[in-house]
Amino acid sequence: MFNLEGKTALITGSSRGIGKAIAKQMFLQGANVVISSRKVEACEQVCAEINALSEDGKPKAISVPCNISRKEELENLVNTTKNEFGKIDILVCNAAINPHFGPMSTIPDTAFDKILSSNIKSNHWLCQLALPDMAERQDGVVIIISSIAGLTGNPVLGTYGISKAADMALTRNIAVEYGGRNIRANTIAPGLIKTDFSQTLWANETILKQALGHTPLARIGNPEEIAGAAVFLASDAGSYMTGQTLIIDGGSTIT
DSSP states (O other): OOOOTTOEEEEETOSSHHHHHHHHHHHHTTOEEEEEOSOHHHHHHHHHHHHTTOSSSOSOEEEOOOOTTOHHHHHHHHHHHHHHHSOOSEEEEOOOOOOOOBOGGGOOHHHHHHHHIIIIIHHHHHHHHHHHHHHHHTOEEEEEEOOGGGTSOOSSBHHHHHHHHHHHHHHHHHHHHHGGGTEEEEEEEEOSBOSSTTHHHHTSHHHHHHHHHTOTTOSOBOHHHHHHHHHHHHSGGGTTOOSOEEEESTTGGGO
């Protein structure tokens, strides 16, 4: 039920952290994967690591660097993927930014605009580019990596949380608009995961202690634990799930 053979997965922000883990696990389930982030060298390195896992050369990973804030680069990302593999079966919108750590009352307008543009508008653009072909084939999966910051208030991640709540709304609307054409869209909302992106949180002993104090599993997560959920959502195992937000946070939001 988790087999992804013959599928192609495009994953943004996949040169490290959660995105890299998702790409690796989808590859191991048989999918071709497109590695994309802003830095060429990082993308190529991850491609080499993933392709080394294949003994017969099938499936394969390719590198297509892209700055998600630039629509023309997103267009190139989609077109290059289709030219190489013929189609996009699985779109994973993982790339995101958060240039402001602190209360919303102190965020500059430039940072506010960057967060909303990169975390919402870019995902909207990418979905607009990928969905028409999926709709024509009547088959496709969209997964957006959100955050529990989109479900709860947070004194230092307020605007980031707004953008992540909007991503949940985006997947719900895609699910409604495209469900009749056999396209599923879901969101994953991770809790505190040990990645470079979240290092500001888990590397701070005070913040970490506070977070673990209301996390039933009493630890932070790792990227592979999010990747497993992405494989589920992309595969036949998740074929009747759409428009939902899958919370993976060690239980922190239930307390």
